[in-house]
Every structure is written in structure tokens, then in C-alpha cells.
Amino acid sequence: MKKTLPLSLLLIVLFSCVNTKVETEQARMDVEDCNCLENYYWIKETFENNDAGFEWVIQKKGMEAYQKFCDSIEAEIKNADDIHRCEEILNDWGKFFRKGHFYVALNSSSSEDGGSVEVEKVSYSIETVEAQVEQTDDDIVGVWESSPYKIGIVLDTINPKRKYVGFIIESGAPGWTKGDVKLEIFEQDNKLSSNYYMRDHSVEKRDVTLRNETELMLGSVRFVNHSKIENEIERKLSDISEPLFYELSDYTTILKIPSFNLDQKPLIDKEIEQNKEKILSHKNLIIDLRNNGGGGDNSWKELIPIIYTNPIKTVGVEYLSTGLNREYLLQNLSFIQRIVLRGFIKKLKSNDGQFVVRDSVYTTELDDVLPNPKNIVVVVDDVCGSSVEQFLLAAKQSKKVRIYGKQTFGALDVSNVTSVLSPDGCFRLGYCTTRTLRPEKDRIDDIGIKPDVEINDSIPGHKWLEFILKEIDN
Numbered sequence: 001m002k003k004t005l006p007l008s009l010l011l012i013v014l015f016s017c018v019n020t021k022v023e024t025e026q027a028r029m030d031v032e033d034c035n036c037l038e039n040y041y042w043i044k045e046t047f048e049n050n051d052a053g054f055e056w057v058i059q060k061k062g063m064e065a066y067q068k069f070c071d072s073i074e075a076e077i078k079n080a081d082d083i084h085r086c087e088e089i090l091n092d093w094g095k096f097f098r099k100g101h102f103y104v105a106l107n108s109s110s111s112e113d114g115g116s117v118e119v120e121k122v123s124y125s126i127e128t129v130e131a132q133v134e135q136t137d138d139d140i141v142g143v144w145e146s147s148p149y150k151i152g153i154v155l156d157t158i159n160p161k162r163k164y165v166g167f168i169i170e171s172g173a174p175g176w177t178k179g180d181v182k183l184e185i186f187e188q189d190n191k192l193s194s195n196y197y198m199r200d201h202s203v204e205k206r207d208v209t210l211r212n213e214t215e216l217m218l219g220s221v222r223f224v225n226h227s228k229i230e231n232e233i234e235r236k237l238s239d240i241s242e243p244l245f246y247e248l249s250d251y252t253t254i255l256k257i258p259s260f261n262l263d264q265k266p267l268i269d270k271e272i273e274q275n276k277e278k279i280l281s282h283k284n285l286i287i288d289l290r291n292n293g294g295g296g297d298n299s300w301k302e303l304i305p306i307i308y309t310n311p312i313k314t315v316g317v318e319y320l321s322t323g324l325n326r327e328y329l330l331q332n333l334s335f336i337q338r339i340v341l342r343g344f345i346k347k348l349k350s351n352d353g354q355f356v357v358r359d360s361v362y363t364t365e366l367d368d369v370l371p372n373p374k375n376i377v378v379v380v381d382d383v384c385g386s387s388v389e390q391f392l393l394a395a396k397q398s399k400k401v402r403i404y405g406k407q408t409f410g411a412l413d414v415s416n417v418t419s420v421l422s423p424d425g426c427f428r429l430g431y432c433t434t435r436t437l438r439p440e441k442d443r444i445d446d447i448g449i450k451p452d453v454e455i456n457d458s459i460p461g462h463k464w465l466e467f468i469l470k471e472i473d474n
Contacts (some may be wrong), residue, residue, distance in 0.1 A: 007371070021237055024460060028443045029043075029384065030418050033424065034083050034086070035426075036080050036086035036090075037074070037078060037422070038424070039086070039090070040077050040089075040090060040093070040258075040423065042423060043104060043429050044070065044093075046324070046420065046429060046431070047431050049322060049324075050324050050431060050433070051097070051102075051320075051373075051414075051432055052318075052319075052416075052435040053101075053366045053413070053414030053435055053445075057098070066096065068097050069093075070093075073089060076089045076092075077089050077090075078337055080427070082394075084106075084203060084205060085205075086200045087104060087204075087248050087427070087440065088205050090104040098446055099409075099410070100385055100409060100410070100445075101415055101417050101432050102430060102431060102432070103426065103428075103429075103430040104427055104430075105362040105430070106423075106427060106428075107355075107421060107426055107428050108429060110369070118201075119181065120181040121179045122158065122165060122167050122181055123204065124152060124179075125152075126143065126152055127152070129141065129142060129143055129152040129154055132154050132281040136155070139213045140164055140210060140216065141153060141154055142153060142225045142228075143225065143227060143343055144166070144223035144225050145223060145225075146173060146214055146221055146224070147172070147239060148172030148173045149168065149170070149172070149173065149176070150168075150170040150171075151167060151168055151169055152166065152169050153210070153216075154167075155164040156306070159277040159432075161186070162186050163185055163186060163187045164184070164185035164450070165181055165184055165185070166181070166183035166185070167179055167181055167182060168180045168182055171330060173199050175199070175201065176199075181197065183194075183195065183196045183197065183218060187399065188393045193206070193207060193208060194218050196218050203399045206219035206221070209240075211461065212460040212461050213225065213228050213460065214226075214229055214461060214462045215461055222239075222383075224238045224239040226238065226239070228274070228462070231462065231463070231466060232406050232463065233246055233248070233465065234463075234466075235462075237254075237256045240256065240258055241259070242264070242267050243255065243258070243278075244256045244269050244271070245274075245275040245278075247278055248283075248469065248473070251283045251473050251474060252283070252286065252469065253275070253278055253282045253284070253285055253373075254285070254287075255271065255275075255279070255286070256288040257288070257300075258291060258296055259291055260292060260294055260295030260297075260387045260391075261299070262294060262295060262298065265296070265301075268299055268300070272302050272303070272306075273302075279306065279372075280306075281372060282373055283373060283375060284373055284376070284472050285306065285375075286375065286379060286465075286468060286472075287377070287379070287389050288379045288465075289380050289384055289391075290381045290383070290464075291381065291383045291384075291389050292384055293384070293385055293386065293388070293409070294382075294384075294386025294387040294389075295387050297387045297390050297391070298319070299386070299387065300391045303391070304370075304394065305366060307394075307395055307401055308364075308366050308369060308398060309399040310369070310398070310399070311363050311364065312363065312364040312394050312398075313361055313397070314362055314363075314364070314390075314393070315360070315436060315438045316357065316358065316359050316437050317355050317356075317416070317437060318355040318357045318435060319348065319355065319433060319434050320354075320435075321348040321354055321355070321357055322353060323352070325418070325433045326349065329345075329348075330345070344358050344397040353391040355435070358438065360437050361437075370464065375400060375402070375472055376395075376398070376400045376401045377468055377472060378401060378403045379402050379404050379464065380392065380405040380406065380449075381406045381407055381461070382406045382448070383406065385408060385409030385410065385412065385448075386409075386411050386412060386415065387412040389408050389409075389412040389444060392408065392449050395468055396449075402452045402467055403451040403452045403453070404451055404453045404455060405464065406451065406455065407447075407448040407449065407450050407451065408448035408449045409448055410445050410446045410447045410448035410449075411445060412444055413435060413436040413438065413444060413445040414434070414445060415432055415434055415435075415436070416432055416434040417430050417431065417432055418430070418432075418433055455467060
């Protein structure tokens with residue numbers, strides 16, 4: 001096996017598409033102590049000075065448009081009536097730049113001190129859900145699951161201020177019991193929004209999207225209605241939190257990977273190793289990445305020998321060298337990594353405020369092309385982003401691979417997310433330290449990657465596997 005991997009790959013492996021959180025000692029804050037306007041000014045200044053994607057957006061949209069937008073956000077903040085509305089507006093500000101790889105979140109100590117609310121209990125039961133399912137064709141009414149919760153959602157006949165209420169049927173999380181209200185859904189101007197109650201009982205306002213009759217999204221939280229999924233394997237794959245392998249037929253196997261988070265890497269590697277003999281003895285392999293929002297590029301490293309047919313070229317990134325960015329970089333490097341990257345670190349220090357490139361392109365070259373699997377289908381949807389998209393850029397260079405599904409999320413060009421705590425300890429800002437060296441015509445942020453075979457909307461998500469198998473399973 002031969003790999004041409006420059007030193008900058010260490011940086012990419014360490015930070016690519018990963019939220020790096022470095023905590024500092026802060027006194028626990030009451031929500032009343034959080035000044036929304038002051039935090040906005042701090043977030044704005046910190047982002048402008050340290051985010052690798054800021055300059056691109058200003059070049060594209062113009063400073064005048066940016067200033068006008070900031071004025072409107074500031075006016076909203078001055079009228080914010082609570083800290084959660086403040087959090088929502090601060091995240092709206094970030095949407096001016098991109099739809100991913102940015103966040104503002106209430107610091108957990110703040111939300112624990114003052115952000116929690118008393119849990120409401122309702123008298124609805126699973127029998128109420130079943131009765132409403134019989135009486136209405138409303139696809140939101142039903143029993144929905146998102147580990148560790150099973151909830152019932154019904155049309156609310158008690159509280160006229162909300163259209164639906166979601167309550168606990170079963171819970172694997174402490175502090176949540178049968179009948180507790182987990183979410184509320186409101187309708188205004190034919191648009192649905194929700195109050196979603198987090199594990200610590202703090203509330204977050206989230207958009208509501210019914211993707212199909214089996215998938216309900218509350219922000220990034222996905223609920224599945226298993227009762228409407230007929231295929232047993234699809235039902236098992238629909239709501240798992242760890243990688244899973246199945247032998248579908250004499251010709252085809254499937255590897256489901258729900259996340260590329262770095263804590264999943266040992267599980268992914270183990271699933272591949274334990275089932276390698278079956279993978280390599282079948283003609284077809286399906287790599288199911290649906291609802292995988294990304295994580296770390298290192299998580300998909302062991303897939304490369306399986307999909308490989310020819311050298312894989314990866315375009316590098318350039319790092320925005322600022323005092324804050326260097327501080328977080330150095331705090332996350334081991335002693336050995338600092339030695340290996342000492343030249344790059346020295347270059348960063350001598351180019352303050354500038355973008356620094358180590359290698360513009362690096363190549364992965366292996367000695368062997370495996371005879372099987374001959375055909376590899378990678379399944380993606382509009383949730384797939386970040387390190388999933390980086391994997392797709394590598395996979396598309398293989399002659400074995402075809403991509404099925406929907407256009408991906410589009411969050412890769414500006415990447416390597418780090419985070420910093422606000423001076424008052426109320427909020428955590430997530431922003432990016434690198435940007436791609438790909439030319440503008442090849443960038444995918446807010447666009448995504450188009451599949452080779454697009455699965456149209458007439459085929460619901462829980463029947464995608466059936467569709468794919470009809471095409472390849474022979």
C-alpha cells in the first residue's frame with residue numbers, strides 16, 4: 001500500500017468537519033445576566049476577524065448588503081423578549097454567510113440555571129393516537145421514534161394555541177416519563193414551527209418539516225414512524241445510531257453508517273472488519289449514508305480500500321492564521337503532532353491575519369484494486385453534508401461507485417469548525433478556520449453534490465432500498 005499524504009493531512013484529519021470544543025473556566029451564569037446585544041456585538045466581531053469564509057461572502061454579496069442585514073438583525077435583537085429568542089436571532093444572522101458549519105448555542109451552564117421549564121403533562125395516551133389515526137388522514141398524527149424517545153403526536157384538543165402536541169410514550173432518558181410534553185407544534189400562515197424540549201427540559205424553537213409519511217424533522221432532530229415502513233430491513237435501518245451490516249442477497253450487501261462523528265470511527269472500523277469476508281465475496285455493496293450529517297474525515301478511511309480503483313486526488317485547504325485560531329489549533333495538538341507540524345506552525349505565526357497553505361493537493365494511491373465488490377452504490381439525501389461530501393468527492397473518482405438519492409446538503413468548502421465561549425459565558429460560537437482551494441466553479445457550499453441517479457419524490461424514503469435493489473441486485 002502506497003499513500004502520498006502530506007503533513008497538512010494531519011491537520012485535516014484532526015479538524016476536518018469536527019466541532020472542536022475547548023472549555024474555559026467560567027462562573028455559572030443566570031439567564032438574566034446574558035445581554036443579547038452585547039453578545040451579538042462580540043459574535044459579529046469574533047466571526048468577522050476569525051472565520052475563514054467571511055471574506056468570500058462579502059466579496060459575493062457586498063459590504064452594503066451585509067451592513068443592511070446587520071442593522072435589521074440588531075433591531076430584532078433589541079426587541080427580543082427572552083434568551084431563547086436571542087439565540088434564534090443570532091443563528092439567523094449566521095445564515096447570511098452559509099447554511100452549515102456555523103452555530104450559536106446557549107452555553108449549557110446558562111440553560112441549566114435558567115433555561116429549563118417545568119414539564120407539562122397531558123392525559124393523552126397511545127389510544128388517543130390510534131383513535132385520531134383512524135379519524136384523520138393527517139400524516140403528522142402518529143407514533144414517532146427518535147432514540148431514546150417514543151412519542152405520540154396528536155391534534156391538540158386541549159390547548160387551542162397549538163395545533164399538535166407530542167408526548168412521551170416511552171423514554172430511555174432520565175427526567176422524562178410517560179405523558180410528559182416533549183414538543184409543541186404551531187401553525188401560522190400555513191407554516192409549522194415548534195417548541196422542542198431538550199433532555200434538560202430547556203426549550204428550543206425549531207422548524208418542522210414532514211419529509212414524507214415516515215420522516216418528521218424538527219430542526220436537525222429526525223423522528224421516524226415505523227408503523228408505515230413495510231420492509232423489515234428498512235425499518236431496522238431507519239432509526240439506528242450505530243453502523244450496521246446486512247447480507248441482502250447472494251449478490252448484494254449493505255453497510256448503513258448513520259454518522260461519521262469521530263466517536264463512531266471504532267464502530268465503523270469494527271463493522272467493516274467483522275464483515276469484510278462477506279463484503280469481498282459479493283458483487284454489490286450499498287453504502288447507506290442517509291441522514292448522516294457528517295463528522296470527521298478519518299471515520300471513512302477504511303472504506304477507501306473497498307471502493308478504490310485508481311489514485312484519489314484531494315484538494316487541500318488554506319488556514320486562516322489568527323491569534324484565536326492558532327490558540328485552539330495548538331491546544332488540540334499532541335506533543336508528537338506539534339513536532340510533525342512544527343514547520344507549518346512556524347509559518348502560521350509568521351503570517352498573522354493571512355491564509356496559509358501547506359499543500360494544495362494530496363494523493364491517495366493503493367497497490368491493489370479488489371475484485372469485489374464490483375459495483376458500489378452510495379446512498380445520500382439532503383441531510384448529508386460536511387465529511388460525507390468529502391467522502392463523496394473521493395468516491396466519485398472510483399470507477400466502481402455510483403451515487404443514488406438526493407442532492408446533498410452543501411457544507412464543505414468552509415470547514416474545520418472550532419468553537420469559542422462568549423466573555424460572559426452565555427453563548428458558544430461555532431465558526432470555521434479553513435476554506436477549500438477548489439476553484440469557485442467546483443465549490444458546493446449551499447449547493448450540494450448531485451447524485452448520479454436521482455430518486456424522485458414519487459418514491460418515499462422507506463422504499464429507496466427496494467428501488468435500488470431492482471436496479472443492481474443481479
